[in-house]
Amino acid sequence: MKIRKEVLDIYKAVHTWTGIVAGLALFIAFYAGALTVFKHDLAAWVAAPMHDTRPVDLHDAGRLMEETLRARPDAAEDLTLTLRATDAQPAQLSWQSPDGARQYLANFDASGQLAINEREPTAVADLIDNLHRTAGFVPGSVEAGILVIGFIAMMYGLALISGLIILLPSLVKDLFALRPGKNLKLMWKDAHNALGFFSLPFHLVIALTTVVFAFHDQIYDTQDVFIYEGAMMDQWTMPAPRVQVPSLAAKAGGPPAAQGTQLVPPALMLADLRELSPGFEPHYMDYHDLDSERPSVRIHGVDPNYMMRYDAFAIMHPYTGEMINASYLPGYTDGWTSWLTVFFALHFATFGGAAVQWIYFLLAIAGAFLFYSGNLLWIESRRRRAQNKGLPEQKTSVRVMSALTVGVCLGCIAGVSASLVAGKWLHGSVASLNTWHVIVYYAVFFLSIAWAFLRGASRGAVELLWLCAAATAAIPLTSLIGWLAPATGLWANPSSAARGVDVGALAGAACLAWMAQATRRRQRHGQPDSVWALARA
Structure with a gap:
């Protein structure tokens, strides 16, 4: 396929600058996004x-x-009955303080009396999720960070389309080529092109869904003006399609049930859902505003045979057992909710079970490498070559982008690992552990960037890679210490999920150590005029 040179030059400029501006933020979003696939683990x-x-x-x-409600009336606002226990959450009744700093768990003791225990919940999964949604922009304001990542996703989409157009003329010749050797630019270009082309459908889906998520309010406002002529709110207030609850079928056609003062037994509501949606597996029941005029219980769960948002759910009345909204219950989605569910499922891998989750994890890690390799390609394309007079002084833009690429990407990896480890080492020693998760991440992240500028991209890359390897290796090492010496206050969770984290971290630390050694070899034996050469450092 032939494309005129002046047209290709335009698309190369678009691809280069949209990729460079968005690349570092997208590295953070994709690396954190890969981890959010297993955030519960x-x-x-x-x-x-x-x-x-x-x-x-x-x-x-x-x-x-x-x-519990008689003993703790404050729990009526938001009360959760966990049906399927995890290591992070037992199958008990729970609620949180208004600031989310304390969690309370209720159960009957051995004598049948109410027992309420208190603990500090872990929010490390929320930190990683927020990094994925915002790339860490505007700490403390998730909504503002989401808007920023929405604009970045637009540039990301432009970079994808322009990159495909640039590749088309040499698609057959270069697609399967990977030419390692002294020409680093050619090697990084081959790797970048292959990754980008074969994962293009995935990246297009992520770019489109991210833009929709970031600007959904603005999209609704536009629809309100041009489609609904200011009457869009009427659509939201329309009643959901009515679904008859089996246990109330005998009362069908009669007057609406009056709200009583006694909660419908959870076992009865779950039995109704089992009959309505046989493949639905309930995980927890979230009761809201039980002391108000509009109480509800949202029953969350999964069904591997259907696409879901984050999960599937049905909203019922906790005092009458009537179905309030079944639009997101598997088998009952239709119209706009069906399309919305597809958007969420394609972005968050909430379909297809563990196999799809692992595919998304690997694609997200490859996506992070795609943006990293794009920056390296930009750096290699713009460095000054050695002449007879000796090593040239590199451009300020090349030196700054080299340090930023190293500091931001490796700072993110080290920060996430250090924050996880801090969750165990600081437990019981600080007033708010969840605040320290955030402090540790941002401290490591910004110090890594400062270190890359202070030491230079070459030395900084090796040293920060070893930091990433050490911080990631500290995850299984902490579990090992907790298992061998529980008197230290550390612990090792025996579940398969926690062991999977240890094994994954060990493999990640080994990869990072190998990268540190390879980067060190490149320093010593690579081209002396490269920004990565030891002579340059």
Whole structure:
């Protein structure tokens, strides 16, 4: 395929500058996004062991909630009955303080009396999720950070399309080429092109869905003006399609049930959902505003046979058992909710089970490398070559971008690992552990950037890679210490999820150590005029 040179030059400029501006933020978003696929496993690894993990008997759950609400009326605003225990959350009744700093868990003790325990919940999964959604922009303001990442996603989409157009003329010749050797620019170009082309459908989906998520309010406002003529709110207030609850079928056609003062037994509501959606596996029941005029219970779960948002759910009335909204219950989605569900599922890998999750994880890690290699390609394309007079002084732009690429990318990796490890080492020693998760991440991140500028990209790359390897290796090492010496206050969760985190971290640390050694060899034996050469450092 032939494209005129002046046209290609335009697309190369678009691809270069959109990629450079967006690349570092996208590295953070993709690396954190890969980890969010297994964020519940990470939360399980950090979670401190509990003394009482006995599950609530589902047949006693109604009485437990009644007694809990009498003892703690403040729990009526948001009360969760966990049905499927994890390492981070036992199958008990729980609620949090208004600031989210404390979590309370209720169950019956051995004598049948109400027992309420208190602990600090782990929010490390929320930190990683926010990094994915915002790339760490505007700490403390997730909404503002999401808007920033929305604009970056637009540039990301432009970079994808322009990159494809640039590749088309040499697609057949260069697609399967990977030419390692002294020509670093050619090697990075081959790797960048192959990764970008073969993962293009995935990247297009991520770019499109990110823009929709970031600007959904603005999209709704535009629809309100041009489509609904200011009457869009009427669409939101329309009642959801009515779904008849099996246990109330005998009362169908009669007057609406009056709200009583006694909660419908959870076992009865779950039995109704089982009959309505046989493949739906409930995980927890989230009760809201039980002391208000509009109480509700949102029953969350999964069904591997359907695409879901973050998960599937149905909203029911906790005092009458009526279905309030079944639009996101598997088998009952239709119209706009079907399209919305597809958008969420394609972005968050909430379909297809573990196989799809691993595919998304690997694609996200490859995506992070795609942006990293794009920056390296830009640097190699603009460095000054050695002449007879000796090593040239590199451009300021090349030196700055080299240090930023090293500091931002490696600072993100080291910061996430250090924040996870801090969850165990600082447990019980600080007033707010969740605040320290954020402090540790940003401290390591910004110090890594400063170190890259102070030491230069060459030395900084090797040293920060060893920091990443050490911080990541500290994850399984911490578990090992907790297992061998529990008197230290550390612990090792025995679950398969927590062990999976240890094994994954060990493999990641080995890869980072290998990269540090390879970078060191490149320093010593690579081209002396490169920004990565030891002579340049």
